Amino acid sequence: MLLRNIFLARQKINIVALTVASICLMGLSSCGDKSITVLAKVNDEPITDVDVNFMIERSFDRAYITGADAGLQQKILDSLIASRAMKQLVLKELSQEEIAKIKNLSKAYEEELYVKEYLQKHVTPEPVTAEMVQEYYTKHPEEFGAEAVRDFELLKAPENLDEQLRDQLLKKINTIRNTTNWAGSASAWQQELRLQFQQGRSKAGLLNKSLEQKIAALKKGETSDVFYIDGELYLVRVTNIVQAAPKSLPEVSGDIRKRLAPLMLRNAVKKASENARSKTKVVVTATKNK
Secondary structure, eight states: OHHHHHHHHHHHOOOOOOOHHHHHHTTOOOOOOTTOOEEEEETTEEEEHHHHHHHHHHHSOHHHHHTOOHHHHHHHHHHHHHHHHHHHHHHTTSOHHHHHHHHHHHHHHHHHHHHHHHHHHHOOOOOOOHHHHHHHHHHOGGGGTOOEEEEEEEEEEOTTOOHHHHHHHHHTHHHHHHOSOHHHHHHHHHHHHOOEEEEEEEOTTSSOHHHHHHHHTOOTTOBOOOEEETTEEEEEEEEEEEEOOOOOHHHHHHHHHHHHHHHHHHHHHHHHHHHHHHTSOOOOOOOOOO
């Protein structure tokens, strides 16, 4: 989960630095800056210009911040007053357990921000090389169109066969399975047993999943045993297997690089994690009982 959050952070999130303003907002009000101006008080709890400026920086891009006017600052101040009032009121309603949960969530989020900052500074994924792309392409040809395509014939009996006709059909199954030319017998079987004859080519995702699995399990010339799908009786025979050629490496190299990039990032994060742990003193004092 941490790795996923880190990857998303690097791709989509512009990390807000832990500036003096953010520290003040987290409750460390003694920042030592005498230029701070108190703009409002909510039950004697101050809201300062630092708080307002931080919220503007957090909510808007730099170009918009430069042109921020008094009207925007007042809206932000009004929002902070309302949120501070709600915080103070709900604190009176929450149990100690609920307050502790919020504090734990705040602590976890704070640590996550520090982790992101550390990784921003210390993680540099190795680039995906041409050799890596070639190796992946060679090991996973099925991902680029190199699949076994099966030509097949099937016989299907409808679900609503009466009992007598079904018994008659089942008695002839072995004869049908051993018949070499299904196409030549299909018309007679249709009239006598209501068997429907079809021919086709199996490619991944085109057929009913159960039927696709039955066909994929057969070798060239093999005929399946009787099986049922949605109450209908089936027999399937594979008549030919053709190995489709994969797409060329130049066609898929960009896609392979996109697949490998998260793996390289994950490896870099793992190394950074191991390095951080090696530089700190860790004492495991207890383990969770299994």
